[in-house]
Amino acid sequence: MKALHIITGLGIGGAEQQLRLLLRHLPVECEVVALTNPGAVADGLVADGVRVHHLGMGGNRDLSALPRLVRLIRAGGYDLVHTHLYRACVYGRPAARLAGVRAVVATEHSLGDSQMEGRPLTAGVRALYLASERLGSATVAVSATVADRLRRWGVPAPRIEVVPNGVDLARFRFDRSRRHHTRRRLGLPEDAYVVGGIGRLAPAKRFDVLIRTIARLPDDHWLLLVGAGPESSVLRRTAHEAGVAERVLFTGERPNVPDGSPGPDLPSLTAAMDLLVSPSPEESFGLAVVEALASGLPVLYASCPAVEDLPPRAAAAARRVRGGPEAYARAVAEVRAAGPRPRTVPEAAHHYSITRSAARLMDVYAAAVSSSSSPSPQGARSS
Template sequence: MAPPVVTSPRRAPGTQIHVLHLLTNSLPYTNSGYTQRSHAVLRALNARGVPVQAVTRLAYPLVVGKWPRSDRELIDGVTYHRLLPSFYPATVRKRHEKSADKLVEMVREQQVSVIHTTTNFPNAIVASRVAQRCGIPWVYEMRGELERTWLSRLPVELQEEAEQSEFYRLARAQETAYASAADAVVALSEISRAQLIERGVDAEKIHVIPNAMYEDLLDITCDQRQLREELGLPVDKKIVGSVTSVVDYEGLDMLIRSLTHLPDDVMVLIVGEGTAKPALEQLAAESGVADRVIFVGRKPTSEITRWYGVLDAFTVPRHDTLVCRTVTPLKALQAQALGIPVIASDLPALREVTGGVESYVPAGDAKALAEAIESVKKTDSGRRWAATRTWSMAAEKYELLYRSLM
């Protein structure tokens, strides 16, 4: 059990901003929506001239089975520090203490004025202690929460019962307590903000800074035929699909089932890896559409734009679960920036992240998804929406938030 959280009225002296981001994972060792957002934010803050560095959790990336190149790495101009202890404490409490001790040294040495961390609450335990000891404010960014991520991995029919479990209730209580104790809270959507307010977090300190995309995506024009030829894909078929983690809640089973309602010239492309892949391959075979489903696995970040560019439509057929109603994925916005039509489940988070300008179908309805695929048309509305959601705009909001804490 984490120690009690005490809100402090402290503020850092002076007006100089120097921000330290405490992260769970990071590039280049983990490539995910979490690490992509973190890196994009850090790059954009750097571009604005805001002094900012990052530090990853204790013993990362060793704890995920990867060897770091150094305890300090420079990636795209962003400095990442690694907390590499000579020994790894046996208990969670001791690991929190060691993390805090190491970070206090770094904060004082680097003259950090704000510490910024993200869910899950173990990060908040460490960040709040460091802030308290150093007399600086701290920011808690609510991304995917531990209990909701855990819930999303369970079969849908078990989720309602699991919400009443001791683990779920205690983890949720911890997240709420630390959000209430932070000097400021960042939410990724208005939906998330409203939920935090319902949980008792002060509305005045919640700042919505949504997922965004790099401005240069707006200038890219994809030659679909050429890309398909280069990647060995059919040039005369309609190809729809997703660049995603291949997990159950993404609803890729609905995408495969939709093929049974579509002409033979429609194919599905899935870029990514995950635990649901074997079951999806079996579903495709049992449904008689295995020859129309292409799994290409995970691709390097540097090549991802090419895989987006071969699609006639980008699909986000997520199931109607708590996490899917709340979490706003980056991938849909990236597709919009490239001018690719998006077809998504009609869930609040997906409407919000795509601006309500795309095609939406009832979650879990393969026939409705097929109808949307068949009628999809290319427009400029998605690209115009994406132009209002750039990382430089997000960085401006972060800077204003940090200055308000000074």
Template sequence: MMGGGVEATIMNHYRFLDHEQVQFDFIAQNDSDNIPADIISKVGGRVYTVPSYKNLPDYINACEKLFKEIQPDIVHSNMNALSVFPLRAAKQAGIPIRIAHSHSTDNPNEFVKTAAKTLLRPFSKIYPTHLVACGELSAEWLFGKAAVRDGKVHYIRNAVDLQRFVFDEAQRKALRDSIGVTEDQFVVGQIGRFSAQKNQTFSVDILQRLIRMIPNAVLVFLGIGDTMDAVKEKVTKLGLERHVRFMGLRQDANSWYSAFDALLFPSLYEGLPLTVIEAQAAGLPIVASNHVTDEAFISKPLITTVELDSSPEIWARALANILSNAHNRTVGDYTTILRQAGYEIRDSARDMQQWYQQIAS
């Protein structure tokens, strides 16, 4: 658990469950750096840690031992292709209901990761009793088109508390003031863990071109992760420190969508990104790569897609066009269409709870 989108989706649902009816215990790797143990324990959940899957024999043994000890009714794995390992341990421990949940896809440029995923995908349906995905693309990637076509995949949307993301002028001013940005500056945000997948190094290249068009532009990063130091080094090397803010892992990420003028999302691959849903609830224009599934684009007028392999200049121009179009975020109800599409967390948590009770009965 590193404060990414998958963890946020799980915790969003967890907060809105009736904990008298359905309770979660969390099993996280011991190299996690953002386990919200206080939130979990407050409503009766427990947190267990196991060795990292990078030490696979120890990881599998620890999972099997833990499943035998706590004997859950359901084991729900959110590890994409890696779910084969905890679900095998769950089967060995005699757990009757085992759920594999696909949240993502892959990218050929990540050679090692993609090779591992390719090897594991054929085993994705051996150990689970139920298949779950956040969207059709993620479902097809892990479980195959036949499973989707035959209705064997249950969908749990990456839902959010939509009202928390509605545009707020006061929050906008306070946050922009806190980072020394005036109202007339163009602020681009990127929210997500620092990783090759999220492509933050390319975002810095885009910024370098953008400030030629909009000299007062600023790029704000929210998140932590493996590639953050490399991104910081690149910012320094290019002399862009004045134009970049690294805000780390924030508990008030919902408010930052009001502070931004655009969201930059140049991901190499995605399942169905939570950040894109949240931004649409705030009425925030989005410039995203064409490798983000179209399923995530609910409010089409807010979306600009750019070919992933396009030059930084083209990406920068797409961002600059948002400023020239003078998007007015105080006009329009952006939450209704998202609620109708299944992205209101209260509805989604209720549906998930009923599904758990149904399959466990």
């Protein structure tokens, strides 16, 4: 089987890094096309031996990209097309059909109740999404919560498959020497209690709540913010205004897998943390939470379908918190007062192993290809 993955861009983000990790575990010949912004993940894919195409799309309404994408798909001889993120789904599904590929799978990574990929949902966005969805074979939801949202949107239930995001457990396994090395590299005091936040620095993630939380805690509490985004300067200003700028470290975007760039990778940073806090009120999966659990960290979160879809015992170290900085400050203090926990991997992290996710996706691929190669009932009757 030969598959083409179409994604909006390949900057360092959750969906983009998930695609790179997935391709390392899929027993399929895969190529990738980025509609725009090849970014750092494109370099990583090339280093992994994956062929990456850049379509050079100028914007959401660059309709000239459609015939270019059709030609690329026709020339590639692909058995299946898999799209990721909204723009790639809207352009990729019709392009695949026009190119003669009938096995078309799309993964919905970032559908919330009120936003998609950090942007407000509108009637137009929904209508365009549903129109293109009808051209696909299956829509993959990264959690049962997203599957329910898709059904409420109008996607037929039989066309929805749940394939959770996956985590490379070996990469995130806690290593004490890596913890000490990373903390020294970051200039963290030996006795610092490090609270972590991971994700795109955008308003929806509510990282300002974390900064104000740190301001309510003793001076040995530090905040390690991993990510980049449009709110970076706002958050730095918030830290200054709250009087905690010297205790808030911004690492920028960091890869899950070493890519040769300076600075520690994400597993090294989770090893350096004592607690992860995710105050985002609307998540489609909660990958940062699962990665933290894979590193043996306790977690406080506002929304995490990955945890909420499992029995409570599967992630005993994860606790839901409602409210603002005062509520989170109380919860952080309670976690610290309980003392350090063994950095063991809970059942929830094992449930979301990337090997399990890749195997489940292969089932979806097999069904899509089989269905696309079977003659229609009408065709069978007329033959």
